[in-house]
Amino acid sequence: MKLVNPANKRKHSLIIVGSGLAGGAAAASLGELGYKVKCFCFQDSPRRAHSIAAQGGINAAKNYPNDGESVYRLFYDTVKGGDFRAREGNVYRLAQISGKIIDQCVAQGVPFAREYGGSLSNRSFGGAQVSRTFYARGQTGQQLLLGAYQALERQIHAGSVTMIPRTEMLDLIVVDGKARGIVARNLVSGEISVHIADAVIIASGGYSNVYYLSTNAKGSNATAIWRAYKRGALFANPCFTQIHPTCIPVSGDYQSKLTLMSESLRNDGRIWVPKKKGDSRPPNEIPEEERDYYLERRYPSFGNLVPRDVASRNAKAMCDEGYGVGKTGLGVYLDFSEAIGRLGEKTVRERYGNLFDMYQRITDEDPYKVPMRIYPAIHYTMGGLWVDYQLQSTIPGLFVLGEANFSDHGANRLGASALMQGLSDGYFIIPYTVGNYLATNKFANVDVAQPEVKEAIASVQQRIDKLLSIKGKRTVDSFHRELGKIVWDYCGMARTAGGLETAIGKIRALREEYWKDVTVPGSGDDLNESLEKAGRVADFFELAELMCIDARDRNESCGGHFREEYQTPEGEAQRDDERYSYVAAWGYRGPGAQPELTKEPLEFNYVHPSQRSYK
Amino acid sequence: MKLTLKIWRQKNGKEKGAFVRYPVDDVDPEMSILECLDVLNESLILRGEAPVAFEHDCREGICGSCGFVINGVPHGPERATTACQLTMRHFKEGDELTLEPWRANAFPLVKDLVVNRRAFDHIIQAGGYVSVSTGQAPDGNTILIGKEIADESMDAAACIGCGACVAACPNASAALFTGAKITHLGVLPQGEPERERRALAMVAQMNAEGFGNCTNIGECTGACPKEIPLEVIAKMNYDYVCGSINRRDDLPSPVPPVVTAGSGA
Numbered sequence: 001m002k003l004v005n006p007a008n009k010r011k012h013s014l015i016i017v018g019s020g021l022a023g024g025a026a027a028a029s030l031g032e033l034g035y036k037v038k039c040f041c042f043q044d045s046p047r048r049a050h051s052i053a054a055q056g057g058i059n060a061a062k063n064y065p066n067d068g069e070s071v072y073r074l075f076y077d078t079v080k081g082g083d084f085r086a087r088e089g090n091v092y093r094l095a096q097i098s099g100k101i102i103d104q105c106v107a108q109g110v111p112f113a114r115e116y117g118g119s120l121s122n123r124s125f126g127g128a129q130v131s132r133t134f135y136a137r138g139q140t141g142q143q144l145l146l147g148a149y150q151a152l153e154r155q156i157h158a159g160s161v162t163m164i165p166r167t168e169m170l171d172l173i174v175v176d177g178k179a180r181g182i183v184a185r186n187l188v189s190g191e192i193s194v195h196i197a198d199a200v201i202i203a204s205g206g207y208s209n210v211y212y213l214s215t216n217a218k219g220s221n222a223t224a225i226w227r228a229y230k231r232g233a234l235f236a237n238p239c240f241t242q243i244h245p246t247c248i249p250v251s252g253d254y255q256s257k258l259t260l261m262s263e264s265l266r267n268d269g270r271i272w273v274p275k276k277k278g279d280s281r282p283p284n285e286i287p288e289e290e291r292d293y294y295l296e297r298r299y300p301s302f303g304n305l306v307p308r309d310v311a312s313r314n315a316k317a318m319c320d321e322g323y324g325v326g327k328t329g330l331g332v333y334l335d336f337s338e339a340i341g342r343l344g345e346k347t348v349r350e351r352y353g354n355l356f357d358m359y360q361r362i363t364d365e366d367p368y369k370v371p372m373r374i375y376p377a378i379h380y381t382m383g384g385l386w387v388d389y390q391l392q393s394t395i396p397g398l399f400v401l402g403e404a405n406f407s408d409h410g411a412n413r414l415g416a417s418a419l420m421q422g423l424s425d426g427y428f429i430i431p432y433t434v435g436n437y438l439a440t441n442k443f444a445n446v447d448v449a450q451p452e453v454k455e456a457i458a459s460v461q462q463r464i465d466k467l468l469s470i471k472g473k474r475t476v477d478s479f480h481r482e483l484g485k486i487v488w489d490y491c492g493m494a495r496t497a498g499g500l501e502t503a504i505g506k507i508r509a510l511r512e513e514y515w516k517d518v519t520v521p522g523s524g525d526d527l528n529e530s531l532e533k534a535g536r537v538a539d540f541f542e543l544a545e546l547m548c549i550d551a552r553d554r555n556e557s558c559g560g561h562f563r564e565e566y567q568t569p570e571g572e573a574q575r576d577d578e579r580y581s582y583v584a585a586w587g588y589r590g591p592g593a594q595p596e597l598t599k600e601p602l603e604f605n606y607v608h609p610s611q612r613s614y615k
Numbered sequence: 616m617k618l619t620l621k622i623w624r625q626k627n628g629k630e631k632g633a634f635v636r637y638p639v640d641d642v643d644p645e646m647s648i649l650e651c652l653d654v655l656n657e658s659l660i661l662r663g664e665a666p667v668a669f670e671h672d673c674r675e676g677i678c679g680s681c682g683f684v685i686n687g688v689p690h691g692p693e694r695a696t697t698a699c700q701l702t703m704r705h706f707k708e709g710d711e712l713t714l715e716p717w718r719a720n721a722f723p724l725v726k727d728l729v730v731n732r733r734a735f736d737h738i739i740q741a742g743g744y745v746s747v748s749t750g751q752a753p754d755g756n757t758i759l760i761g762k763e764i765a766d767e768s769m770d771a772a773a774c775i776g777c778g779a780c781v782a783a784c785p786n787a788s789a790a791l792f793t794g795a796k797i798t799h800l801g802v803l804p805q806g807e808p809e810r811e812r813r814a815l816a817m818v819a820q821m822n823a824e825g826f827g828n829c830t831n832i833g834e835c836t837g838a839c840p841k842e843i844p845l846e847v848i849a850k851m852n853y854d855y856v857c858g859s860i861n862r863r864d865d866l867p868s869p870v871p872p873v874v875t876a877g878s879g880a
Contacts, residue, residue, distance in 0.1 A: 025749075028749065029748075029749040032748040032749060043672060043678075043680060044670065044680070044731070044732060044733070045732065045733070045735065045736050045776065046736075047679070047736075047776055048672055048673075048678045048679060048680050050672070050673060050678070052673065052677050052678050053673045053675060053677050053678065062755070064756065100752070102755045103752035103753065103754055103755045104747075104749060104750075104752045105755075106752065106755040106758060106805070107745065107747045107751065107752035107753070107758075107805060108744070108745050108747060108805070109744075109745045109768075109799070109800045109803050109805045109806050111765050111768040111769040111772050111799065111803070112755075112765070113765065114760050114761065114762045114764075114765040115762065116761070116762050117759070118759030118760050118761050118762075119756050119759060120755050120756055136769060136772075137769060137773075139677065139773065141677075142677055142773075142775075143769075143772060146772065149739075150739060150743055150744035150745075151744060151747075151748075151749075153736060153739045153740045153743065153744060154740070154744045154746065156736075156740050157740040157741065157870075163736075165733070188725060188726075215675075217672040217673040217674070217678060218671060218672055218673075218674060219672045251643075251645040251646075252643050252645055252646065254643060254646050254650045254653065254654055255646075255650070256647075256649070256650050256653055256674060257674045257675075259674075259675050260675070357695075358675075358676070358700070361693075361696060361700050361702075362700065362702065364702070364704060427749045428749070428750075431749070473661075475657050475660050475661065477653070477657060478657070519660060519661075521659075521660050521663070521664075521665060521666060522665060526626075526627075526726075527668055527725060527726045527729065529666070529668065530660065530666060
């Protein structure tokens with residue numbers, strides 16, 4: 001790979017969209033190298049990015065516990081956990097880098113959990129058979145993000161990074177086939193501005209909010225990646241979404257988001273439902289022999305620690321059959337009474353105290369006395385913009401990091417691997433690959449009066465004007481809620497070809513209604529959250545349709561993509577490696593046109609694809 | 616249940632603001648106060664009125680975006696709870712809740728309940744980090760840190776930067792916020808080489824941003840949703856005093872704040 005002469009680095013400008021683990025780490029690292037960096041986030045400060053909400057931990061192949069961990073094992077587990085739908089090379093690099101991430105974060109002062117002797121503490125997480133997870137209480141994401149944020153603030157102070165908060169990317173500027181800048185809107189003043197650079201790096205996170213109710217932050221959105229898709233970047237595996245099994249169930253129509261509780265709870269909690277359908281007795285009055293510990297029954301070797309997709313699907317199946325608990329019937333019990341009996345309340349409090357407190361704060365029920373109620377919720381999207389090994393999209397000069405790309409998790413992500421991937425992309429991959437791109441390309445000056453730039457500004461302005469002028473009868477949120485329900489029902493935990501067909505029809509009809517009947521109050525030159533949401537929801541409509549098209553096209557089940565037609569006799573996901581061992585990368589072909597599918601075949605040279613079994 | 620929200624409405628930092636009363640029916644005890652505002656906003660939009668602007672994002676108590684003063688208390692009456700996790704079951708039929716933004720010179724108002732907290736970022740910029748660039752780190756276990764030290768550091772590092780401490784303080788001091796970062800890094804061996812310099816720079820910046828002085832009242836820690844202990848302020852003062860003595864010739868000059876009301880930047 002080519003290098004940029006240190007004296008020339010300051011002559012290269014870079015744009016980074018997003019300030020989470022991937023974007024923040026990239027901005028800090030590239031600033032340290034001497035590039036001229038502009039970093040954008042829609043929040044008031046880069047410290048708010050949603051990486052902050054990750055609880056459980058971060059994986060690394062350190063093998064400190066001497067329990068058989070290795071780079072190869074982390075690589076193997078990630079490829080297998082992803083149900084053999086990830087690229088081997090990328091995953092191997094991720095496993096190789098994982099240890100350096102921990103070193104870097106420790107050096108920054110991230111207060112990881114420690115043993116009394118002073119060494120770093122590890123735990124097993126999400127069903128892994130080795131203890132490879134590093135953590136900082138139940139706030140690992142927060143601490144890692146603050147580490148990256150502090151490194152970023154240091155570069156802002158040094159003058160190498162300019163931070164532009166409360167500003168959202170609304171379009172990508174492509175000149176001579178290369179990504180050369182963005183059009184952005186200041187969310188307070190409404191000012192539309194153009195920013196030109198030699199390369200653009202998008203690290204804007206995932207698109208779980210298509211479903212309206214998800215564990216993502218309210219502001220998390222797909223607009224940056226969707227605008228890039230419409231400018232020619234391919235979108236890979238959009239239907240690969242992850243449902244997290246341990247969330248607090250929905251309590252009413254007003255519900256605005258779902259709260260996740262770390263799946264570390266499954267290490268000691270036992271999941272059950274009553275054996276009798278519609279049993280309305282309080283849980284403590286249901287005797288032991290009338291409880292069905294269905295995960296332990298079906299998966300004797302992994303029990304409650306089966307991977308996320310398996311645990312989620314089973315919970316949905318039990319509720320669909322009428323065994324669900326709580327007032328909505330959409331919930332299963334997660335019971336700690338056995339653990340409290342075995343370990344004592346004190347130990348349970350030490351391990352999960354903050355999670356129990358959070359549960360009690362939200363539900364007003366004491367999980368030390370009454371079993372928790374949990375239900376699956378959308379949590380992470382493995383799909384995203386297609387990138388090559390350099391993390392470059394199909395538009396030269398557009399790089400995509402973290403959850404916004406599709407690269408490492410295949411059809412299902414393992415617990416504690418999102419933080420690892422975000423930081424790996426940001427700290428250790430992009431500084432090399434973007435340098436190679438800058439060193440091997442020439443960059444003509446881009447004038448803001450150029451037609452490509454003027455066209456991008458005009459299309460952004462037009463869209464805003466259009467949304468403000470409809471003045472219909474329904475709010476943005478009411479449309480978003482309805483869209484989310486469609487996608488959840490037909491493109492959620494279980495999918496069928498017929499259901500996806502229905503969903504596509506419903507999404508199109510609702511989108512049409514949206515552009516005729518939505519109402520957006522206020523103006524474009526003010527802090528106007530309804531307007532922000534309106535643009536994002538418009539993009540979610542289009543993305544939702546692409547998710548359904550992708551899900552319909554993939555006639556197999558794998559990881560989080562479960563097509564009911566394709567299952568083993570035991571009801572597990574049935575892959576079809578003959579026909580579907582590829583990455584589905586979709587290209588935009590204009591409004592209303594069927595997107596074009598490009599297939600990247602997946603070759604497995606080291607790991608032999610097998611049927612996942614957790615029995 | 617039915618209750619009344621008395622909310623501070625102000626279009627921007629230049630125009631005058633006032634309280635406006637909004638009756639809200641169908642409040643479910645399970646909803647959070649932010650969801651209650653969502654319900655109100657939906658009805659305001661359908662009536663053609665401007666919805667109430669308030670800041671929020673993760674809605675699970677960790678991002679630090681949300682927060683306003685509820686009946687005189689930042690984040691409301693529940694201890695260790697952010698506004699997004701404050702459920703309506705803590706209020707009763709017929710209650711009137713007064714909602715107003717953080718009020719501090721260093722937090723200029725943007726709109727309604729939204730204020731500009733960039734001053735916090737400026738304090739971190741002044742020195743709230745360990746000066747280590749990517750790639751320089753030794754193996755993680757070469758730096759041994761006793762569990763008690765790691766825990767003390769983590770207690771301080773739990774700060775979410777919401778600004779409730781400033782809003783609660785009669786002097787609008789940012790001592791708890793600044794002390795939390797100084798303590799998080801200062802007790803760790805990684806933070807030791809820059810400990811005094813960090814305290815000097817961050818305190819100087821805090822003063823330059825227009826926050827008031829700390830007079831040890833302790834309202835900040837009472838309002839803190841993460842229960843950051845008051846001891847972090849003592850730690851800050853200790854490091855500051857040591858630095859003032861040991862580094863007399865090396866005092867930093869703070870970057871003057873560039874915040875203008877409503878700019879958001």
